[in-house]
Structure formats: C-alpha cells, structure tokens
Amino acid sequence: MTVSETHDVDVLRDHPGSYVRNERVLWRRAAGSVLLLRGGAHDVVLLDDSACLLWRLLDRPRAFDQIVDLLSEAYGTGGQQVAADVAAALARLTSLDVVTHTPEDVSYREDTG
Amino acid sequence: MSAARRYGAAVAGFGLPGCVSEWPTAPLQGEEWRELLRLLRRQRLSGLAVDAAAGGALCLTEAQHDQLLELHQRAVCGALILEAGLLTVTDELAAAGVESRVLKGAAVAQLDYRDPAQRLFGDVDLLVRGEQFDEAVAALTAAGHARRFPQPRPGFDRRFSKGASFYAKGGFEIDLHRTFVMGPFGLLVDLDDVWSTSSSFTLGGRTLTALSPEHRFLHACYHSALGDVRPRLVPMRDVVEMLLRGRLDMALVRDRMPSWQAQPVVARAVALAWATLNVADIIAISAWAAGYSFSAQEKRFLGVYLDPGGSYAAKELAALSALPGFRDKISFLRALALPRRDYLEGRHAGRLHRLRRAAAAARRGALVE
Numbered sequence: 318m319t320v321s322e323t324h325d326v327d328v329l330r331d332h333p334g335s336y337v338r339n340e341r342v343l344w345r346r347a348a349g350s351v352l353l354l355r356g357g358a359h360d361v362v363l364l365d366d367s368a369c370l371l372w373r374l375l376d377r378p379r380a381f382d383q384i385v386d387l388l389s390e391a392y393g394t395g396g397q398q399v400a401a402d403v404a405a406a407l408a409r410l411t412s413l414d415v416v417t418h419t420p421e422d423v424s425y426r427e428d429t430g
Numbered sequence: 431m432s433a434a435r436r437y438g439a440a441v442a443g444f445g446l447p448g449c450v451s452e453w454p455t456a457p458l459q460g461e462e463w464r465e466l467l468r469l470l471r472r473q474r475l476s477g478l479a480v481d482a483a484a485g486g487a488l489c490l491t492e493a494q495h496d497q498l499l500e501l502h503q504r505a506v507c508g509a510l511i512l513e514a515g516l517l518t519v520t521d522e523l524a525a526a527g528v529e530s531r532v533l534k535g536a537a538v539a540q541l542d543y544r545d546p547a548q549r550l551f552g553d554v555d556l557l558v559r560g561e562q563f564d565e566a567v568a569a570l571t572a573a574g575h576a577r578r579f580p581q582p583r584p585g586f587d588r589r590f591s592k593g594a595s596f597y598a599k600g601g602f603e604i605d606l607h608r609t610f611v612m613g614p615f616g617l618l619v620d621l622d623d624v625w626s627t628s629s630s631f632t633l634g635g636r637t638l639t640a641l642s643p644e645h646r647f648l649h650a651c652y653h654s655a656l657g658d659v660r661p662r663l664v665p666m667r668d669v670v671e672m673l674l675r676g677r678l679d680m681a682l683v684r685d686r687m688p689s690w691q692a693q694p695v696v697a698r699a700v701a702l703a704w705a706t707l708n709v710a711d712i713i714a715i716s717a718w719a720a721g722y723s724f725s726a727q728e729k730r731f732l733g734v735y736l737d738p739g740g741s742y743a744a745k746e747l748a749a750l751s752a753l754p755g756f757r758d759k760i761s762f763l764r765a766l767a768l769p770r771r772d773y774l775e776g777r778h779a780g781r782l783h784r785l786r787r788a789a790a791a792a793r794r795g796a797l798v799e
Contacts, residue, residue, distance in 0.1 A: 340635035343513045345547045347506040348480045348499050354510040356517070356634055361507045 334420040335378040336407055342415045344372075353415050362413055368406050375416060381407070433458060434465035437488070439706050441475050442663035444482040447674055448711030453482075457491045467497060473663045474550035476502035481548065505550045512536065515600045516554045517634055519570070523558065526569035530639070531557040531628060533607060533649060535664075537640035540631040542672055549664070553603040557641070559625065560608050563588040570606065574599040582769035590749070590762050592616050610652040613745030614731045614752035618691045619652075644682045647672045648692060651699035656735040666703035673700070673715060680715065691752075694732055697722035727751075 338344075341356040351364040351372050364372055370391060374384055381403065389399045410416035433454070440451030458466055470479050480502050482488035483495060490498065516536050523530050531537075535551020543549045558566040564587065571577060575596040581587045587594060592612035596604040609616040627642035641649060650672060654665035672678060687693050700719035703709070709716070724732070734748040746766055753759050 343510045343634050345506045345510060346545065347477075347503055347547050348484070350503065352503065352506050352510060354507075354514055356514065359511075361510055363503070 333381075334418055335380050336375055336384065336411070336416050336418050337378040338372070338375045339415050339417045353413075355414055362415060367402070368410075371403065371406055371410075378419065432465065433462045434469045437466055438469040438473060438475065438663060439708070441470065441479045441482050441488065442473070442667045443670070443707035443709065444478045444485070444487060446667075446670055446707065446709065448709050449707055450710045451708045453487045454489050457489050457494055463494060467494075467501065470498070471501055471505070474505060474552060475663060476505045477545070477548040477550055478667070481545075502547075506547055508552070509535075509539070509547075509550050511600070512551060512554055512602055513633055515598055515602050515604075516556075516638070517636060518600070519554055519556065519573075519575075519598070519604055520638060522569055522573045523556070523566055526565055526572075528558055528562045528566045528569060530566075531625075532631075532638050532640045533557050533605075534653065536633075537629075537631065537638075538646060538650070538668055540633065541629055541640060541643075542646065542668065542676060544675075549668075553605055554598070555605045555607060557607045557624070560588045560621065563591075563593075563606075563608050566606055567594060570596055570604065575604060580770065580773050582773045583765040585761070586765045589758070590617065590746075590753075590765070610649050611656050611735075612742065612749070613656075613734055614749045615652065615656060615692070615695055615735075617749050617752040620686075620690055623686060623689070643672070643676055643678055644686065647676065647678055647683060648686060648690070648696065651692070651696045654703060655695045655699035656732075659736055659738050661702055661706070663706070666699075666706055669699050669703040670707055670709055673713065674709075674711070683715075693722065694724050694728035697724075698732065 339355070343354045343356075345352050346369070349366060349369070351369045353362040353364065353372075354360075355362075367388075370388065371384065374387055379387075381400075384407075385396055385400045385403050388403060389396045392399065407416060407418075411418050436452065437454060437458070440449075440453055443449035443451050457463070470476050476498060479488060479498055483490050483498060513536060516532065520530055520532070533555035535549060536554065539546040539549035539551065567577065567587065575598045578595040578597060581591060581594070587608065592609055593605060593607035596606065598604050609619050609621060624641065624645055627645065629640045629642055629646070630637050631640060632638075640646065647669070650665055650668040654661055654669050657665060683696075687696055696715075697719040700716055701722070704716050704719070731748060731752075734745050737744070746762075750759055750762060753762055
C-alpha cells in the first residue's frame with residue numbers, strides 16, 4: 318500500500334480496507350451536485366462539490382490513502398487536512414449506507430490496472 | 431410564438447449537432463422568464479436548460495440561475511424516486527412471472543442520453559405481453575397499486591387496449607403498456623417484432639430490460655407524433671438524439687415501418703422534430719420525412735390523435751379498421767358499445783352518451799397538414 322508522506326499514520330490506521338459506492342444506490346449528477354437515493358429510502362441525499370469528487374472516485378474500490386492522494390492532487394492542498402475531510406465524508410457516506418467499506422484492500426489502482 | 435416557447439424549443443435542442451436555434455442575448459425579464467421557467471418544469475427540460483446555461487447559450491441572471499438549479503434538483507429527485515418505484519414494480523411483476531420491458535424516459539435516459547440528468551420523466555412505463563396482461567394487472571393490484579379505469583369488458587386489455595394506468599402506492603403513476611399507443615396505430619404495431627429483441631441497462635445494481643435501439647426510436651416517434659395534441663418537446667428531442675447520436679440500424683427501421691404501417695407516424699415525428707428544434711443538418715430520414723405524402727387513410731388515422739376534441743372512444747372506433755379479422759372486429763365493437771357499468775362510471779352519462787361522443791369525434795375526422 319502506498320502511503321503519502323504527508324498523511325497522519327494514525328488516520329490511515331483507522332481506515333484500513335477499501336471504500337466503494339453501494340451499487341444499490343440510485344444517483345444523478347445535477348448541476349455540480351450529486352443526488353443519491355438508497356433502495357427503500359425516501360430521502361434524497363445531496364452531495365456538495367467536494368463530496369461529488371469523492372463520489373466520482375468511488376466508482377471502484379479505493380483505499381483511504383489512495384483517495385486522499387488523489388484528492389490532495391486535485392485540490393493542490395496538503396494531505397493532512399484532506400485526510401481529515403475525507404475521513405469525515407466517508408464516515409457520513411458509510412453511515413448513510415451509500416458507500417460500502419470492506420476491511421480488505423481490494424482497491425483499484427491505475428498503475429497496476 | 432411566445433419567447434418562452436421559442437427558447438424552450440432551443441433548450442430542447444441544446445447540444446445537438448446541427449441545431450441552429452435562436453437564443454436570448456440578455457436574460458428574459460418578468461413574466462417572460464416566469465413563463466419560460468413554467469415551460470421548463472412542465473416539459474421536464476431543466477437538465478438541458480442547466481447545461482445550456484453552463485454552456486453560455488441561455489443567458490440568466492444569478493437569481494434566475496438559482497431558480498433553475500432548484501427546479502432541476504427537484505426534477506432529479508423526482509426521477510430518482512420514480513426509478514426506485516420502477517425497481518419495485520418490475521420486482522412485483524417478475525415475482526408473478528410477468529416479463530416486462532422498461533419504456534420511455536427511464537430507459538431512454540440511461541441508454542440514449544450522454545447524461546441521464548438531461549432526460550427527465552414523470553411516470554413509470556412498462557411493456558408487458560398481451561397474453562400476460564391480466565396477470566400483470568392482478569400482480570400490481572395485489573401489490574396495492576390502484577388501477578385508474580377498469581377495462582370495458584373482460585379480455586379487452588389483453589387483445590385490444592394500449593394498456594392500463596395505475597396510481598402507485600408510492601404516489602406516482604404506472605403506465606402498463608400492451609402496445610405503444612391506443613387507436614389504430616397501436617393495433618398495427620407488430621408486438622412479436624417488439625418482443626423479439628431487447629437492450630439492457632443497470633439501475634441500482636440491477637439489470638433491467640428495455641426495447642432495442644431501433645424499437646426505442648420507433649416508440650419515440652409514436653410518443654412524439656401521437657402522444658399529445660400539442661406535441662411535447664422532450665419526445666422530439668428523443669427522436670433527434672437517437673437519430674443524430676445513436677447507433678441505429680436504419681435498414682431495420684426501414685424494414686419495420688411498412689410492416690407496422692408506421693411511415694406516417696415516423697414521417698410526422700421526424701419532420702416535426704426537425705422543424706421545432708431547428709435542426710439544420712439533413713439526413714436521409716429527415717429528407718424523406720419532409721417530402722412524405724400522407725394517404726387519405728393515414729390522414730384519417732392521424733386525425734383522431736390530433737383532434738383537440740377527440741376522445742378515447744373516437745381513437746378506438748378508428749381502430750376498428752386496423753383490426754384484421756371479422757371476429758376481432760365484433761368483439762372489439764361489442765366491448766366499446768356495451769362496456770360494463772363500472773367502466774362508464776364517472777366518464778359518461780351512459781352507453782348512448784359515450785357512443786354519441788365517439789361518433790361525433792370520428793365524424794370530425796380532423797386532417798393533418
């Protein structure tokens with residue numbers, strides 16, 4: 318697992334495994350936002366700009382550090398703050414059951430295909 | 431034509447190759463803007479309008495942009511709720527052993543548009559086989575959905591009708607189709623052809639089945655040309671989107687048209703879409719449609735769909751001549767002339783009233799241009 322030097326190792330230890338969208342979620346991009354509806358639920362969840370990018374990345378399983386690296390690169394900011402934001406966003410998305418967390422690292426990596 | 435209608439048509443054609451619509455050079459003001467916003471909501475065009483605004487074609491004030499985004503988010507929420515309903519309904523049908531095909535918006539958005547958020551829809555449309563229609567109605571009724579109108583007589587649904595509408599228990603509408611449209615053109619569609627091929631798409635982790643691309647195009651033509659007296663913009667967009675961006679086997683389309691007697695439907699749909707959405711590009715089918723000469727019978731058939739005072743019964747009376755056999759004609763006439771009492775309740779003062787209205791509408795025989 319590649320770990321960016323800028324990440325807090327404790328944060329990574331708290332987030333082993335990988336994250337991916339729950340395939341049962343219905344969703345649409347709508348003018349910069351993403352709207353999500355879980356199967357059996359009645360409330361639509363609205364993701365803001367930054368969460369939209371996270372949602373886009375989760376079209377395939379990704380490890381926490383990989384997500385942080387990609388978002389740090391996209392925003393051009395330090396990994397520490399991004400790691401904290403990603404941790405919070407993933408906690409919210411998994412609690413809403415729109416993102417699934419698996420303990421094993423089955424993440425997709427562009428460099429290995 | 432009002433500014434709202436003109437710019438609404440421009441929005442409907444936004445992003446299509448060869449569309450040469452006129453756009454406002456400054457934001458619309460006051461009532462003109464409110465009228466356009468109402469049109470975008472009614473015609474379910476907010477997705478394309480958002481894209482047109484982002485692309486700089488539709489000029490908006492900041493406040494108008496916010497109103498449009500709010501409208502679009504609401505419309506997208508509606509589409510997601512309908513998709514959830516679609517998954518439930520297809521499960522209910524499958525559990526009863528009824529095979530279905532997803533029709534119109536829910537399928538077209540996923541299969542024919544680059545961005546499904548551009549193609550919004552307002553109900554759930556499904557096709558089921560005539561021989562399974564009664565089972566389908568029973569399954570949906572047992573699941574708690576309420577049929578809007580009963581069939582005129584037992585057996586009418588599975589042999590002659592376009593389909594049946596339901597108020598779904600989730601608060602939306604389900605249109606259960608046996609064929610594409612009511613009336614003569616619906617009876618002329620070869621349903622064995624329709625069921626012989628399919629496409630599939632994934633929704634919420636599930637695989638759903640829709641019509642093949644060519645049959646989706648033909649259905650879009652029926653919807654656009656015959657669905658409303660004043661044609662809606664989204665079905666026109668569907669027609670052009672599929673023709674200019676889809677990968678249709680036009681030889682198959684050309685093969686289906688005469689056997690379904692669909693030439694006048696396709697000609698009207700394509701010509702109307704090309705003119706309304708200001709498509710400058712000329713392709714073989716648009717040139718054919720522009721020069722199509724409607725026969726007297728085709729004009730009479732089209733007339734029952736386009737008559738503003740036309741009734742359900744008038745369409746069905748006109749359908750009589752499209753029925754192949756004498757026994758079918760007798761059964762069909764009997765069902766229309768002597769429907770069950772529960773069928774008439776709330777719709778007609780009685781059987782005679784219904785027949786008089788149908789005959790008057792059929793006599794008007796409005797002709798199309």
